[in-house]
Amino acid sequence: MSENTNKKIVLIDGHSILNRAFFGLPDLTNSEGLHTNAIYGFLTIMFKILDEEKPDYLTVAFDVHAPTFRHKMYDAYKGTRKPMADELRQQVPVIKEVLCSMGIKTIECAGLEADDLLGTLSRQCEEEGMEVSVISGDRDLLQLATQHVKIRIPKTKQGRTEVEDYYAADVKERYQVTPKEFIDLKALMGDTADNIPGVPSIGEKTATKIITEYHSIENAYEHVSELKPPRASKALAEHWDMAVMSKTLATIEVHADFPYELSEAKLGNIFTEEAYAFFQKLQFKNLLSKFDVTAPANQVEDGFEQIIDYKKAEKVLDQAKESTCVGAVIFQNTENVLPLFANEAAIGGIGLCFDEEHAYCIEVTEQITKEFLLEKLSKLNESCGRFVMFDIKEAMKWLPIKNQKHCFDATVAAYLLNPLKNDYTYEDVAREQLNIVIEEKSEAYVKVCYEAYTAFKGSDLLYKKLEETQMLHLFEDIEMPLVFTLYDMERNGIRAEGEALKVYSSQLGGRISELEKEIYEMAGESFNINSPKQLGVILFEKLLLPGSKKTKSGYSTAASVLDKLAPDYPIVSKVLEYRQLTKLKSTYADGLVNYIEEDGRIHSKFNQTITATGRISSTEPNLQNIPVRVELGRLIRKVFVPEDGYIFVDADYSQIELRVLAHCSGDANLIEAYREEKDIHRITASQVFHIPFEEVTPLQRRNAKAVNFGIVYGISSFGLSEDLSIGRKEAAKYIEDYFKTYPGIKTFLDDTVAHAKEMGYVVTLFGRRRPVPELSSSNFMQRSFGERVAMNAPIQGTAADIMKIAMIGVNRRLKEQNLKSRLVLQVHDELLIEAYRPELPEVEKILREEMEQAASLDVPLEIDMHTGENWYEAK
Known part of the structure; x- marks a missing residue:
């Protein structure tokens, strides 16, 4: 044996x-x-x-x-x-x-x-x-x-x-069939996935019947005239050579x-140190728990020191005073703190690194107080040449920043260099810039030292790469000042009336109940409107609505399907309204109440390292995504009100992306239209449809508007036909005529895509790079998506850069002039100021100057500005 x-x-x-x-x-x-x-x-x-x-x-x-x-x-x-x-x-x-x-x-x-x-x-x-x-x-x-x-x-x-x-x-x-007979089954029926052609006209059912009766293709061929059905007999007789080849291929x-x-x-321990390092490099973080190994020690750890002695802490902090660069960390003590309350955890100490040989973790003790450490760190920010942290905005909750010009946010720098990632932690920067893999099971003080060391050591490399990619100006003059502007906005918050939200929620609930009854009456029965499966059966089986798309899980009831049906079928339009209002109620009317803090204000987070194009995003809660398509959705803005003695001022860029497109493309017709301050969509309709300006109908203007904005996003004839509910040929003709009207735009878009294919990225007017890896994909759909990204990213990114410059300028002016008025919100192309009433004329002047002069384009930047007793009125 x-x-x-x-x-x-x-x-x-x-x-x-x-x-x-x-x-x-x-x-x-x-x-x-x-x-x-x-x-x-x-x-x-x-x-x-x-x-x-x-x-x-x-x-x-x-x-x-x-x-x-x-x-x-x-x-x-x-x-x-x-x-x-x-x-x-x-x-x-x-x-x-x-x-x-x-x-x-x-x-x-x-x-x-x-x-x-x-x-x-x-x-x-x-x-x-x-x-x-x-x-x-x-x-x-x-x-x-x-x-x-x-x-x-x-x-x-x-x-x-x-x-x-x-x-x-x-x-x-x-x-x-038996495993051996399975070869003959494949020989007859073929398998395209495995490059086995099979015999034409013989499918799985017929092939199975033949092999279960004759057990091999050879035996079946000997009885070829007896095979049923006759087409199978004929097929095997005519294509016997293909059956033989297929069997050879399948065997x-x-x-x-x-x-x-x-x-x-022989299988041994597969979770080796070498494999652990590979998994770190590949960023398979959730697979690392399978390893019970210690990562190879990094020599730099020899200089890491944990400090709990006051005199030693004072000595280290004094040594750091005159440093040209300091990497700093503020860490929290999360021991015995539930994850839900992690943000409220006490400060545990600070991390410092100001030379290549040492990094320190100075912990809070009875003698080394939190106040002492934060004061020293704040003074270091004033005295050192470069003050480096990861996510400075978060640290400013505790740390007063005295000298913004000395600050270097390593998170923001890493984001600019690769805006396609999800996060920009010190571990990522250590691995990517310093080739250091940090052991996840390291002691807490070692991790603090690593973060400080990575901030110190990595900042030089990040700085040089920003120079090489020509994004240093973008970093120093836009992104870093923006950190402090966003901090001010988060600290300011926006006032929201909790009771008004409850009333609004009740209004929504009433309308939702009405819609439910109306939908049930039209359907002739009650069902779960939120269930795509049940809704699909009602719409496409019971009511026999056209345009059904069957999937494995049932009929598709996606918005793209229902939007086409809504104009002709009232039940569909009511379902869409029901969906909008239920989301509005759960996410905003009921959800926002939980974010109102003791001061009566909502302090949303504004993120600058999330989107690949450079746009700012809002979370916890997202105030940039409040629905505006239905009136009942817009009404939620009424719950946002200024403080007593204040009034809201809302300023919104007018068609900023189209204006950026006009400048970037240099198209003479589009530039002239903007300089003459004419209705751009009416002009486009007039020129594209070859009709006098005065005779353009509202429908033609609406269609031209869809083309104008669609072009910015690289819209296809299919996309435009869907948007306008017209045929593909007609949509293609619109786009063709549009490019004849504005030939500079076509040249610009083609050149932008060509540049992206050659270089792998596109660039905004202010030097922001957006990589477009999809252009090198072997997948056609991915490449098509990449082309649309290449067309849109320079436009959307430039518009985002202009908005950031305006925000920085507005916030700086308000503070420099010691005004009580404050910047509270940014939503895409819109800024909202909570203006102290006596300061209103000055605030409007600042908004107009800073927004309209944020960039020098070939066409004027214009804003629409309104005031109101709540956000709804101001908008």
Whole structure:
């Protein structure tokens, strides 16, 4: 009896599982731009299998790029096979390196496919008395199933992995044929996914019937005249050569000759230090918990020091006074604090680094008070040359910043250099800029020292890269001053009337109840309006509305589907209104009450490192997304009111993105239209539709407006036809005529896309770069999206930069003139000021000057300005 009897081996089809993971998971990239979704999905599937199987041996088989006999046969029949997507191809060598770092055996052999390697190994291991599990997304491997060889086929759906298991009996039950007969089944029915052509006109049902009766294609061919139905008989007779080739293509070699030592596949500890470093680099943070290792020690840690002695703390702080650069951290003591109250945790101390050899974590004690540390840190900000922190705006909750010009926010700098990421932590900067991987299990004081060290050491590298990318001006003159403007806005907050919100919520509830009754009457029965499945049945099965789109889970009731039906079917328009109002009630009318603080104001967070285009976003709560399309939605602005003795002033840029487009494109017609201060949409309608200016109808103006704004977003003829409910040809003609009217715009957009394809990014007027990796995608839809991004990002990004300059200028003027008035809100192209009534003329003057002079364009920047006793009136 073999010594391997009753042992278990897992064999993985490398390329197949990578391919499944690649198409089953959304695209992921690490900070270096490497696509990682296939690697992550592969590892997730592998860990799931290992947890379930607990094997003694493991081997992963890969295809070799050199063509095999079967490849050549298929190519001779149908030309070259579809190439692997570039985003997947770059992940293949990386997964091999990762597996090697985990001590996992991998095999590949020129002239043999991975299927042949797996087939041969599964036979050999079964003969050794082993239990075998073969993991593949390729159903061809079902032919290998026996009583001791199990074929496992994973499926990745919405990030979750499900696995189908097949022994020989399972194959028979599922397909009505034995594993060996499964080869003949594939020969007849074919499989496009596996490049097996099959026999024309013979589908799965007919192929199954033939093989269950005759057991092989050869036997079926001997009785070809007897086959039913007649078309199958004719097809096999005429295409017998194709059936034979298909069987050859489908047959896996189980006696291949290649070197393999089973002992090398013995499974040991796969969670090695080397693998841990790989997982860090790939940014698979949620897989790191599987490791019980200590990351390789970084030499810099030798200079890290924890300080709890007052005299030592004072000495270190004095040494830092004259430094040219200080990296600083304020950390909270979150011990025994529930996550819900983490923001209210007490300050635990500070971190400092002001040379390359040392970093300090100075902790709050009875002698070293919080007040002492914050005062010293504030003075350091005044005295040092460069004061570096991650997320300075957050630190300003505790730390008075005396000298804004000395400040360097490493989070903002990292964001400018790569605006496509989700976060910009000190760990990311340490890894990307300093090549340091920080151990997640490090002691708390070590992490504080690392953050201070990374701020100090990384700032030089970030500064140089900002210079190299010509974004230093953007950083120093726009983004850094904006940090302090946003802090002021967050601290100011906006007053909201809680009781008014409750009344508003009640109003919404009443209208929602009315809509429910009306919808039920029109439907002829009660149902769950919030259930897409039930709604789909009512609309498309019971009421037989046109335009249904059936999905696996039922009929699509997405807004894009219902919007087309709403004008002609009252029940649909009421459903859409119901959806809007229920969201309005839950998110705003009921939700906003929870954000009103003791001072009666809502202090939303304004984020400058979230959007790729440079736009500011608002969270906790999002005050930039308050609905304005329906009147009942707009009414919510009435609950936002100024303090007694104050009035709201709202200033909104007029068509800023179109004006930026006019400037960037240099189109003479568009520039002239703006300089003459004419109705731009009426002018466009007049010129595009070739009718006198005075004869343009409201509908024609509306259509021209849709084209004007659509062009900014790279709209297609399909998109425009959807927006205007017109045919694709008519929409295409609109766009064609638009570009004839404004030829400079077409040239500008084409040149912008060409530049993005060549350089990999687009640039705003103020130097902000927006990478467009989608342009190099192998996927057509992704590339098309990339082209739209390339057209829009310079326009939207420039508009965002102009708004930021205006915000900074307005806030600075209000403070310099010691006015009581304050900037409280920014929503896209709109600024809201809570103006002290006696200061109203001065506030309006400041708004007009700072907003209209924020940038010097070939066309004038104009604003619409209104005042009101609440935000609704001011808007």
